[in-house]
Amino acid sequence: MTQDEQSTFIVADDHPLFREALTHAIGNCVNGARILEADSLATLQDVVEANPGADLLFLDLHMPGVSGFSALAYIRNKHESLPTVVVSAMDEGSVIRRAIQHGASGFIPKSSSIRTIESAIRAVLEGEVWLPEGVDLEDGALDSEEARTAAALSSLTPHQFRVLMMLSEGLLNKQIAFQLGVSEATIKAHVTAILRKMQVTNRTQAVLAVQGLTAKKPELED
Amino acid sequence: MTQDEQSTFIVADDHPLFREALTHAIGNCVNGARILEADSLATLQDVVEANPGADLLFLDLHMPGVSGFSALAYIRNKHESLPTVVVSAMDEGSVIRRAIQHGASGFIPKSSSIRTIESAIRAVLEGEVWLPEGVDLEDGALDSEEARTAAALSSLTPHQFRVLMMLSEGLLNKQIAFQLGVSEATIKAHVTAILRKMQVTNRTQAVLAVQGLTAKKPELED
DNA sequence: TTTGCCATTAGCCAAAAGTCGAATCATGGC
DNA sequence: GCCATGATTCGACTTTTGGCTAATGGCAAA
Numbered sequence: 001m002t003q004d005e006q007s008t009f010i011v012a013d014d015h016p017l018f019r020e021a022l023t024h025a026i027g028n029c030v031n032g033a034r035i036l037e038a039d040s041l042a043t044l045q046d047v048v049e050a051n052p053g054a055d056l057l058f059l060d061l062h063m064p065g066v067s068g069f070s071a072l073a074y075i076r077n078k079h080e081s082l083p084t085v086v087v088s089a090m091d092e093g094s095v096i097r098r099a100i101q102h103g104a105s106g107f108i109p110k111s112s113s114i115r116t117i118e119s120a121i122r123a124v125l126e127g128e129v130w131l132p133e134g135v136d137l138e139d140g141a142l143d144s145e146e147a148r149t150a151a152a153l154s155s156l157t158p159h160q161f162r163v164l165m166m167l168s169e170g171l172l173n174k175q176i177a178f179q180l181g182v183s184e185a186t187i188k189a190h191v192t193a194i195l196r197k198m199q200v201t202n203r204t205q206a207v208l209a210v211q212g213l214t215a216k217k218p219e220l221e222d
Numbered sequence: 223m224t225q226d227e228q229s230t231f232i233v234a235d236d237h238p239l240f241r242e243a244l245t246h247a248i249g250n251c252v253n254g255a256r257i258l259e260a261d262s263l264a265t266l267q268d269v270v271e272a273n274p275g276a277d278l279l280f281l282d283l284h285m286p287g288v289s290g291f292s293a294l295a296y297i298r299n300k301h302e303s304l305p306t307v308v309v310s311a312m313d314e315g316s317v318i319r320r321a322i323q324h325g326a327s328g329f330i331p332k333s334s335s336i337r338t339i340e341s342a343i344r345a346v347l348e349g350e351v352w353l354p355e356g357v358d359l360e361d362g363a364l365d366s367e368e369a370r371t372a373a374a375l376s377s378l379t380p381h382q383f384r385v386l387m388m389l390s391e392g393l394l395n396k397q398i399a400f401q402l403g404v405s406e407a408t409i410k411a412h413v414t415a416i417l418r419k420m421q422v423t424n425r426t427q428a429v430l431a432v433q434g435l436t437a438k439k440p441e442l443e444d
Numbered sequence: 445t446t447t448g449c450c451a452t453t454a455g456c457c458a459a460a461a462g463t464c465g466a467a468t469c470a471t472g473g474c
Numbered sequence: 475g476c477c478a479t480g481a482t483t484c485g486a487c488t489t490t491t492g493g494c495t496a497a498t499g500g501c502a503a504a
Contacts, residue, residue, distance in 0.1 A: 408452050
């Protein structure tokens with residue numbers, strides 16, 4: 001139990017090479033950093049739950065098991081004390097803006113140089129919000145529909161969230177049950193709870209709500 | 223049966239004011255144009271089916287009953303002789319590119335001036351592909367997943383397509399049956415045919431495929 | 445006219461989805 | 475230690491889905 005003072009970082013990305021690069025960058029910024037890696041939604045949840053006091057999470061928007069802002073919205077609302085930096089290959093302004101609106105402390109395009117990444121890490125560790133050059137946030141309002149979905153997501157338990165992500169892949173209850181190693185009855189119970197919390201009446205509507213958090217165009221009004 | 227030589231235009235947009243503006247613009251470009259209007263998927267289908275020889279269709283990407291490129295892909299593949307110009311408030315390059323890839327003969331941002339719109343109409347009537355200034359198409363390849371979905375959509379009958387769009391709103395068979403004024407058995411027959419043609423095994427997967435045609439980000443690879 | 449295709453419906457059946465109530469288990473507070 | 479809370483689990487039951495067969499009428503092309 002000799003718990004020392006070192007910082008803990010979580011790197012969630014399904015690309016091993018990129019995880020390594022990020023790990024290096026972190027090492028260059030912080031001495032003796034403890035770095036935990038996750039390459040899927042399942043491991044990410046395990047790591048986050050097991051390390052509530054982690055100092056910073058690096059989160060890719062696209063990993064096995066989740067896509068879009070679902071994981072960001074879920075984790076940010078569940079663990080408000082865990083600053084999260086989004087790391088993504090999509091560097092369009094609208095994606096960056098939404099990431100910040102969902103609570104990200106920064107946004108690092110995957111095309112960034114090591115030098116840039118390191119300065120981003122340093123900035124975020126000091127409590128700043130780091131953005132790529134040339135990006136400003138203008139209005140800070142999240143689409144109300146999207147905000148409602150994000151709030152609903154954050155009310156889900158870890159298992160429920162994972163089940164919802166699997167529903168969003170079009171899987172049957174039976175398939176989900178098999179993959180999670182529980183009975184179909186358990187999945188049904190989870191689904192019922194999900195539908196209730198998301199205020200929808202069937203799985204298709206739940207999936208549609210989640211899809212609204214997947215990277216998409218801002219729909220301009222006329 | 224005194225069929226004269228006048229041109230027929232179809233304007234599909236749920237915004238009456240914009241339909242009127244477009245109608246005016248068309249009138250300024252073509253003498254004695256016959257203009258048919260549609261404000262929803264249902265009326266659009268009726269008009270298109272009833273006027274197979276129409277000369278040009280103006281199609282909004284967002285109307286009651288459809289969203290995204292579904293209607294464009296469906297109509298373009300069903301009625302290849304009907305040139306279609308997409309009219310949309312979303313004027314990002316990726317949206318324009320995909321519209322053209324789905325067979326549009328042009329793209330008119332709703333923010334365009336009357337003058338611009340008229341020159342667009344003239345260009346398209348002469349067989350050109352009209353784009354906003356500063357947009358070029360670069361590569362012309364449609365995402366293969368998206369192309370497969372588009373092909374599947376075009377194999378649907380009009381009723382099947384409408385049912386699929388209603389599935390995509392999360393409606394029950396019973397609700398769809400009520401709205402269309404037919405029995406639930408009919409809807410079930412349609413759904414079965416839809417699943418077969420789209421090569422999926424349940425309605426959620428069908429809806430996910432359609433969602434892939436809704437405006438979304440190009441997912442960059444790393 | 446004959447031949448398809450489409451739309452419509454019914455009926456039957458198996459599978460999947462969704463609801464309810466209840467048992468178990470862990471965890472944190474008193 | 476004990477209790478309350480909430481997460482997870484599950485079986486039983488009802489509703490919805492989806493597949494299959496079969497029959498009807500309309501409509502358009504060969």
